[in-house]
Amino acid sequence: QKEVEQNSGPLSVPEGAIASLNCTYSDRGSQSFFWYRQYSGKSPELIMFIYSNGDKEDGRFTAQLNKASQYVSLLIRDSQPSDSATYLCAALGSSNTGKLIFGQGTTLQVKP
Amino acid sequence: EPEVTQTPSHQVTQMGQEVILRCVPISNHLYFYWYRQILGQKVEFLVSFYNNEISEKSEIFDDQFSVERPDGSNFTLKIRSTKLEDSAMYFCASSKRRDRVSGELFFGEGSRLTVL
Numbered sequence: 001q002k003e004v005e006q007n008s009g010p011l012s013v014p015e016g017a018i019a020s021l022n023c024t025y026s027d028r029g030s031q032s033f034f035w036y037r038q039y040s041g042k043s044p045e046l047i048m049f050i051y052s053n054g055d056k057e058d059g060r061f062t063a064q065l066n067k068a069s070q071y072v073s074l075l076i077r078d079s080q081p082s083d084s085a086t087y088l089c090a091a092l093g094s095s096n097t098g099k100l101i102f103g104q105g106t107t108l109q110v111k112p
Numbered sequence: 113e114p115e116v117t118q119t120p121s122h123q124v125t126q127m128g129q130e131v132i133l134r135c136v137p138i139s140n141h142l143y144f145y146w147y148r149q150i151l152g153q154k155v156e157f158l159v160s161f162y163n164n165e166i167s168e169k170s171e172i173f174d175d176q177f178s179v180e181r182p183d184g185s186n187f188t189l190k191i192r193s194t195k196l197e198d199s200a201m202y203f204c205a206s207s208k209r210r211d212r213v214s215g216e217l218f219f220g221e222g223s224r225l226t227v228l
Contacts, residue, residue, distance in 0.1 A: 097167040104153070
C-alpha cells in the first residue's frame with residue numbers, strides 16, 4: 001500500500017515564527033510532491049510543488065525534498081494567523097495517471 | 113482566474129437513491145479527477161479520466177460509481193445506489209498535464225453528499 005504520512009498535529013507556533021511541516025512517503029517511484037492548504041470545510045488549495053532534491057522557495061514558503069530519505073517538508077516563514085489551516089502533503093503516483101496520494105494533513109495553529 | 117466549478121454544493125439523499133454530481137473543469141485542462149473526503153479523514157482518490165476513458169480507479173470506485181463527460185465541458189460522477197458510507201465531500205479536479213513537472217491539480221469547491 002503506497003502511503004503518505006504526516007503528523008496530524010496540531011502544530012502551534014506564535015505569529016512571526018517559522019512553521020515546519022513534515023511528510024514521508026513510501027513509493028520510491030513518486031516523482032513530484034505537492035503541498036495543499038485546506039481550510040475547514042473548503043477544498044484543497046495548491047501552495048507549491050517540488051520534484052527535484054533540495055529546496056524550492058516561493059515567497060514565505062519553502063518546500064524541501066530528500067528522495068533518499070523519502071521525506072518532504074514545508075517551511076512557512078513569518079507565520080500569520082491566516083496561515084492557520086490543515087496542510088496536506090500529496091505524492092504524484094508512479095502510475096502516470098496523474099493520481100495524487102494524500103497524507104492525512106497537519107493542522108497548523110498560528111497564535112497572535 | 114479560471115476555476116473548477118461543482119454543482120450542487122450540498123445534496124441530501126435517501127439511501128438507495130441515485131446521485132449525479134457535476135463538474136466543469138478548467139477549459140484548457142485535459143485530465144479530470146474525482147476525489148472524496150469523509151469528514152475528518154484524508155482526501156482519497158476515486159478516479160482519473162483522460163481522452164474519454166478512465167485512466168485509473170481506486171478500490172472505492174466500484175460498480176456503483178461511474179463517470180462521464182457528456183459534452184465538451186461537463187464531467188459527472190454518478191453513484192447508482194447510495195449507501196450511508198458514501199456521505200462525504202466529493203471534489204472534482206483537473207490538470208493540464210499529469211507529469212512530474214506540471215501535474216498540479218486544481219480542485220473545485222466540492223459537493224457535500226449526505227446520505228440518510
